[in-house]
Amino acid sequence: MVVQVTPRIRQGSKSMEGREQKVEANVLLLGAENVGKSALTVRFLTRRFIGEYGDIESIYSHCDKIDGREICFNIWDSLCPQNTKSNDPGYITDQQLEWTDGFILVYSICDRASFNVVQKQVQWIRQAKAKISAPIIIVGNKRDLQHRRAVSSEEGRLLALSADCGFFEISAAETYHGVLVVFHELFDLIRESRVPKKGAAGFKGIVRSMSAVFGRKRTE
């Protein structure tokens, strides 16, 4: 069954510097079929891995405390574009681009074609969002299936580095922690992207992107 997604209009301020304690972040999960987008979402929402998820597209809300502040994530677990009207695997709708504050692009480390889809989606976002630059985290999922690995960690890291994205390899099946780290890191990047920039990214920004790519080989 396919559920129609109707994005909610955000209530409340986007400002992360105001006095509001509750902050919202819209996160869009993208990637090819069968890479574990729903598994990742359900892990984050429930801490559980249930195995089978079906073809459901939906937006879920989940609140979490980060640094003592309540953060409400609205998570759009999208369908693979091959299952939608467009046959272009890199396709992202204008509605999705408008809605999202940050992207999680998922591929399976066992599936080379799914990595190619993420490459296309990165290009698509970077072209469409050239001025807005919503943060992107690339996730190589199914790290538990090392014996079936088809994409090396280095390839994932290089793609992330070349497009200024964060990168993690995780197993949604094996642990909750890796999934949690992905969402928290994305939230940090969203928070940074909302702070008005005074000039260039600066030394701290450069260190942060380098460590997002190189500094977290193991997340579990």
Ligand SMILES: Nc1nc2c(ncn2[C@@H]2O[C@H](COP(=O)(O)OP(=O)(O)OP(=O)(O)O)[C@@H](O)[C@H]2O)c(=O)[nH]1
């Ligand atoms: N071994 C292993 N299997 C996983 C992992 N994550 C998801 N799976 C399995 O991969 C299959 C696809 O997972 P889904 O979460 O439905 O993938 P999806 O990307 O949402 O798929 P679509 O809804 O078709 O776009 C399921 O059988 C999951 O049990 C993982 O980390 N390791």
